[in-house]
Amino acid sequence: MTRQLSLNAFLHDTGHHEASWRHRDSAVDRIHDIDFDTQNALIAEEAKLDAIFFADAPGLWGATPFRPAGHLEPITRLAAIAARTERIGLIATASTTFYDPYNLARLFSSLDTISRGRAGWNIVTTQSEAVARNFSLSELPSASERYIRAQEFIDVVTKLWDSWEDDAILADRESGRFFDPEKVHSIHHVGNHFQVEGALSQPRSPQGRPVYVQAGSSNDGRAFAGRNAEAIFTAHQTIEDAQAFYSDIKSRAVAFGRSPEDVKILPGLSPFIADTRAEAEELQRYVNSLTVPAYGIAQLEGLAGVSLAHLELDEPVPLEVFGQAGDVLDNNRSRLQVIANIVERDRPTLRGLLHRLAGARGHNVVAGTPTDVADIITDWFQNGAADGFNVMPPLYPQLLQEFTQKVVPILQDRGLFRTEYTGSTLRDHFGLARPESLYGADATEEAHVV
Template sequence: MPANARTLTLNLFLNHAGHHEAAWRHPSTQPDALFTPDYYVRLARRAEAAKLDAVFFADGPVLHGGVEHNAVGGLEPLLTLATIAAHTERIGLIATASTTYYEPYNLARLFATLDHLSGGRAGWNVVTTSSAAAGANFGLDAHPDPEVRYARAEEFLEATTRLWDSWEADAVLVDRAAGRYADPSRIHPAAFAGEHLSVAGPFNAARTPQGRPVLVQAGASNTGREFAARWAEAIFTAHQRIEDAQAFYADIKSRALDLGRDPEQVKILPGISPFLGSTEAEARALEEELNELSVPAYGLQQLSGQAGVDLSGLDLDAPVPLEIFAGAGDVTDNARSRFQVVAGIVQRERPTLRRLLHRLAGARGHRVVAGTPEQVADTIEDWFVAGAADGFNVMPPALPAGLDAFVDHVVPILQARGLFRTEYVGTTLRDHLGLDVPENRYTAARAADGAGRPALAQA
């Protein structure tokens, strides 16, 4: 493909035994291996062999409900990705971490360490945590409101990026003859003080191979969109229809431009969960097989939590009452933004409750496609070409079989069409995504005023 051709981003979204809630019951999966390193290393190496951009872990500091009927819970993403880093060479490593339940200095260290140890492959999926149960796990009387969480997140990003900029690229000298390891004039305090947090600094590690880890965000609420347009270099999102995805894509790119950013430096990546078969009928049979393994009580618990109404007394085979979703409206909380996706399904399709539970069982509101490899590749290409996506988070319904089917049969089609790489052209996650290395603020300031910055005060 031409060197300047626009190419797809494809990430593997790792989720337990797969993204279908009943995947752990399917004989093709390995639920007894979910807390073992070999399981995740094997999946990551399979994705790397197919030249995928990154592996991605979602996370939350709480045990979500429904553990009786689903393989919820999981390993901590950063440690898991550090293990994967030791067994891979090129694939990006994206972990979710909360600005509400970390502090900037320790989280900056964790991601900087992953970036150094992996040779520049780290990415941070920035979340504020929507689960109301999380607060009690951290000694809080209540989970902070969305407005407070986003205000803290803004300060958190300012503080962490200052810490990552603390060491300029030329700070480390390793001048053995002169006895100088580093140049103190190139090391700066973060010196951040806000309403919600403060950080003195300087950072205690050199600038990372990528300058800083890639910043990812997954919010679709009004507040989340503005936050993403300001900070994110990749945005994970959920859409059922191409027209909704196009509207979101255009909105985020426009917001980024208004903030003085290059829209091409913001990648929009919806989720797609592909059921694959040699025929469409075979793919739909696999989807139905997994749907029939789902436990209605689990799906009802999840949907009731979204709707804020107990749905357990409703008839599974009657249409979902429209009034349950009448309040989807205009929301500011990302947890409610997914509620809007579900409301759209109900309003357009008028499904029975059982059918709605099956629709959500596959990928929790993300786009589910059942078909042949060519049909799945067509969907990916259509959204990519039509300005609905820069790529996708691939969400196999069952692992490892769903990943194997995608990389063996869909990826070669996309490569043959010139839409996806056949080899990595760089070594870092920024290389894969086509993202620039961010300029160090202190280096930029010195270049702008032509003067050296004052040396760091020595103890």
């Protein structure tokens, strides 16, 4: 079979455009309604998409009066959605900086079991100072410290998820033995950040481990992804930037002894879709006209760490404003570099730049016909820039529906996307192998009986 696209729907309140909630038909009164989440999940499932995904931060991060704020916790939301869907993968964000590994291992193992093997974990280290203050910390650990903790975190949860071998449960009424103690292992982890005895409080889940997803682009983030990630969310404006990222991550994975196919690279794509290009552009113009410049400016100032108060909205942004963007591989600078590149390449006015970013915070926003969108996807997929896409509709559910009903069939006709699910787990959808337990029969590590 020809190589197949992976398509993920990134669910985000009324849509990814920051002003989508002000659209006359937005679902702004339903963003805390699980029926709305489920409706979007079912649209994605009907089109055979690989997964839905929720972002998260454990705090009222970046909340301003100009945008819906206060999202529900994603693992809980996905557990509710799991009960009302059958095949679609369910990816939740959770932070290695603020969770404890044992708690997190229980939650994802439960989600994987409840959903019969559809859980994925978007592993983030969380960049917010304000969030740190919710967790008894006066300041956020540095980015490199956070990634060091993240690696130990992964090592611990991996051992916990593997601590019950797949055939540990006997449920033998005759002998009276429910499980085989030889097959349930303490992990005895002793490290710099964590000391965890184990075993996990529950048996191995259907996928063995949730799918490991990651979304960082700095040097530390890429190293972490190359070693651990099975799917990566990333933001690129041009195919050239995406190609460079793609080959870098694949070679890092190979350097860790993995195969390039073991990691799926999914850039963000936020498409305004209509039957004609003019209508799609008009829709984009309308939603852009609803933005509040003060909001966009505050976001941009926060990201760039500079004041933009001296700039005129309708004058070109001077190059030097983002000239200090720094190396794309420095921690937390990757999205800023995307913005610096837009300013250098397209010389937008400040209002124009704010509109570019309003769509999806630096992800690739396009406006066109279903064929235009399918052509971009095909081009990136066939030319070493992507294994699929993290689809970020500007307005939910309308523009998800346009995508699933009009773009997906074109991709199916081109033989690039499934017309039916061929498996039942998220690993099946992504074409990823189910990992053996580290403590299985062939394990070289010493087995520890509970």
